[in-house]
Amino acid sequence: MHTQSSFRLLVVRLGAMGDILHALPAVTALRQAHPCWQIGWVVDPRWQALLRAGVRDQGSGVSEPGGSAMPLVDRLHFAPSRDWKRHPLSARTRSQINGLRRELREARYDAVLDLQGAIRSAVIARLTGCSRRIGEAKPREWPAHWLFTERVSTRGAHVIEQDVELASAVAGDPLAFLPPLLPVDPEAESWCAAWLAERAAPSAARPLAFIAPGAGWGAKRWPAERYAAVAQGLKERGLQVLVNAPPGEESLAAPIAAAGAAIPFTATLPQLIALTRHLALCVGGDTGPLHLACALGRPVVGIYGPTDPNRNGPFGTRARVLRNPESRRDHTRRDAPEPGLLTIAPEDVLKAADELLAEEEIR
Numbered sequence: 001m002h003t004q005s006s007f008r009l010l011v012v013r014l015g016a017m018g019d020i021l022h023a024l025p026a027v028t029a030l031r032q033a034h035p036c037w038q039i040g041w042v043v044d045p046r047w048q049a050l051l052r053a054g055v056r057d058q059g060s061g062v063s064e065p066g067g068s069a070m071p072l073v074d075r076l077h078f079a080p081s082r083d084w085k086r087h088p089l090s091a092r093t094r095s096q097i098n099g100l101r102r103e104l105r106e107a108r109y110d111a112v113l114d115l116q117g118a119i120r121s122a123v124i125a126r127l128t129g130c131s132r133r134i135g136e137a138k139p140r141e142w143p144a145h146w147l148f149t150e151r152v153s154t155r156g157a158h159v160i161e162q163d164v165e166l167a168s169a170v171a172g173d174p175l176a177f178l179p180p181l182l183p184v185d186p187e188a189e190s191w192c193a194a195w196l197a198e199r200a201a202p203s204a205a206r207p208l209a210f211i212a213p214g215a216g217w218g219a220k221r222w223p224a225e226r227y228a229a230v231a232q233g234l235k236e237r238g239l240q241v242l243v244n245a246p247p248g249e250e251s252l253a254a255p256i257a258a259a260g261a262a263i264p265f266t267a268t269l270p271q272l273i274a275l276t277r278h279l280a281l282c283v284g285g286d287t288g289p290l291h292l293a294c295a296l297g298r299p300v301v302g303i304y305g306p307t308d309p310n311r312n313g314p315f316g317t318r319a320r321v322l323r324n325p326e327s328r329r330d331h332t333r334r335d336a337p338e339p340g341l342l343t344i345a346p347e348d349v350l351k352a353a354d355e356l357l358a359e360e361e362i363r
Contacts, residue, residue, distance in 0.1 A: 008038040009170060010109040010128060011073070012121045014081050016216065017269075017288030018312070020047045021295045023115045024180030025316065026163035027072050032178060033171055040075040040107060042100075042124055048076060049269040053185035071181040077103055081120055097127075104128040113170050114148065115163050116140070122147035134170050136162065157310045179316055180295050188270035195271075196278065207357070209239040210276070210293070211262060212284030214249045218335035220285050222303045222344065224252060228259035229346035230283060234353065235261040239280065244272075244289050280360065281353055286312055294319070299356040301349055305341030306330040318359060320352035 009030070013023040020043065031039065041051060052070040079100055084093045104127055111132040112125040117139030125133045126147050135148035145151055152169045154162040160177065168175045196208075211231055215221045231241045245253035245264040257264040267275065272289065273296075276282070282293035282300045286307045293300050294317045302314050304323040311329075313321050324340030 006038075007034070007036075007111075008107065008109045009040070010077075010104070010107070010112045010125075010130070011039065011041045011115060012112060012125050013115040014042070014044050014079060014118070014121055014124075015116060017047055017050070018286070018291040019116070020050050021180070021288070021291040022159045022312075022315075023163050024050070024072070024182070024295060025160050025177050026115065026167040026175070028178045028180045029164060029175040030167050030171060031072050031181070033173065033175060038075070039073045040077060040109065041073045042077045042079050042104075042121075044082065045078040045080055046082075047269070048078070049185070049273065050182060051076060053183035053270060054187065068184040070183060075107070077107075079124060100124070101127045111170050113166060114139075114144070115166060117144055119144050119147075134166060136166065158313070158315055159311055160315045177316065179297060182273060182295060185270040185274065188268070188274040191271055192274035192278070195267075195275075206238055206240040207280030208278055209234045209241045209281040209283065209353075210265070210279050210289070211241065211243045211256060212282065212287050212289035213252045213256060214244065214246070214289075215285045215287045217333040219306045219330070219332070219338045220287075220304075220341075221252070221337055222285055222305075222341055223337060224255040226344075226346050226349075227283075228256045228261065230349045230353075231256055231261040232259060233346065233350040234281070234283075237350075237354075237357070242275075244284075281356060283349060283353065290314070293317070299360060301352045301356065303341070303344055303349065305338035306332075318356060320356060322348055322352060 011027055013020055051073055054069055087093050109128055109130050112128055112130050114121050114125050114135035117136050118141045122144035133148050134150040137151040137153045139145050152166050154165040156162045156165055164175055164177055211227050213227050234241050241262040242265040243253045243256045243262040245266045253264050256262050276292050276296050279298045282290055282298055284290040285303045290300055294314045297317050299318045300314050302321045305327050308329045309321045322344050324343045327340030
């Protein structure tokens with residue numbers, strides 16, 4: 001078991017918003033078990049608000065361990081991998097990769113925990129020069145395992161369970177799931193309070209429901225007109241309904257808001273975190289805002305099709321998951337909704353919502 005306060009651990013988890021959120025419980029467990037460890041994280045700068053508050057630039061940051069603004073990590077390192085993929089041979093990409101390599105080597109990490117299981121994350125782990133690189137024996141992208149020096153066979157079905165198992169391997173002691181710690185941004189919290197007071201003033205006492213219609217690709221997206229019907233049903237049940245409309249997804253939210261039962265919500269990630277803490281219910285597919293609601297312990301209705309909820313579904317909160325038993329796991333990025341997804345009706349979603357809301361009243 002590692003107990004020394006000088007132990008330095010690097011976590012590598014890139015990917016989408018949901019990927020970062022799924023890794024948080026494992027690192028939360030590590031932080032509680034070993035509060036004196038120095039923990040760094042390589043992350044895409046788009047998602048840094050999930051790890052620290054109050055930062056507006058994309059530079060690496062050092063902070064005192066603990067505290068509500070940066071509760072899990074001591075240092076962030078940034079890898080804008082989406083940009084690198086788009087411009088792999090550009091001078092800017094080469095400069096950023098070389099800069100990251102220097103930064104990681106100067107940090108002198110004792111171990112690297114690859115929670116991504118991808119070739120790109122394994123390569124970043126290799127860039128550290130660290131002799132101890134830990135990953136899954138059967139990672140998401142098979143060639144990545146050749147770059148690990150320690151390969152852990154995981155048994156958990158859900159990716160959160162698998163990440164906790166990997167964290168246990170580096171810690172040298174068994175860890176258990178813990179609700180993740182997310183930063184608290186005072187500026188975003190103040191904004192949220194003012195926004196709610198202004199936009200929901202006529203019905204301030206009504207519970208707040210949030211609809212997240214987006215998803216990584218079309219096959220995972222339940223039709224907008226069905227979300228609109230759900231919004232109407234929730235409004236009739238006395239809820240104030242918001243629909244997520246981030247930049248680039250306005251067209252998904254527009255038909256839902258146009259039906260008149262939902263208010264479009266466009267905000268920064270810190271503001272979304274602040275708002276999510278106030279939700280009575282979140283409805284959506286396999287998408288970042290739904291996983292954020294789970295991370296913050298809010299009730300969720302998950303509408304699933306080609307992705308497997310046993311691996312990527314709601315975890316650690318009260319939830320109802322709707323999925324046709326004929327749906328099969330398929331990450332092919334098709335545009336049309338997966339056929340099984342289309343068998344789920346608005347009435348099914350509203351029934352699940354009623355069950356969760358009734359449980360909330362009992363509590």
